[in-house]
Amino acid sequence: MAKKRVIDKKMGLRLKKARMEQKLTYDELAELSGISSRYLKEIENHGNVPSLAKLKSLIRSLHISADPFFYEDAPTENLDYQRLQIYLSECSAEQLTTILAIVEAYIRTSKSPI
Numbered sequence: 269m270a271k272k273r274v275i276d277k278k279m280g281l282r283l284k285k286a287r288m289e290q291k292l293t294y295d296e297l298a299e300l301s302g303i304s305s306r307y308l309k310e311i312e313n314h315g316n317v318p319s320l321a322k323l324k325s326l327i328r329s330l331h332i333s334a335d336p337f338f339y340e341d342a343p344t345e346n347l348d349y350q351r352l353q354i355y356l357s358e359c360s361a362e363q364l365t366t367i368l369a370i371v372e373a374y375i376r377t378s379k380s381p382i
Contacts, residue, residue, distance in 0.1 A: 277315040279323075279337060284312040286330045289347050300329040331355070 287297050287308075294305035301308075303322055310316040311326075318326065327334050333350035359367065 274317040275315040276317050278340075279317060280312045280315045282336055283308075283326055283330070286332045286347060287312070290330065292330075297326070297329060301325040328354075 287294075292300075294308050297303075298305040298308055301322075302325055303318070307316070307318070307322075308326075311318055317323075323337065324334075327337070331351045331354045332347065333353050335350075356364065356367070
């Protein structure tokens, strides 16, 4: 018996949007993720659902959050926000402390007086 193909057009569109926003070609993303460009086209354009390992590779290669793929009601689709979350998750505790201090100082100084 043939394996039934799972289709998820939204997943393909999310991946395509992230790839295009980063100005990556199919071949460039294929090389970064270790997935063939032909299969990437099938995912993006036909909604083929990749294995969890391949989805993980795509998400990491694009530096985007996995939340929208598993939680459709994720609070944001903003690519910059998603990428920032990924970068922060890769920081050490010391780096996070430094980044937090910078952000807090920026917010304090950028607010106009009332």
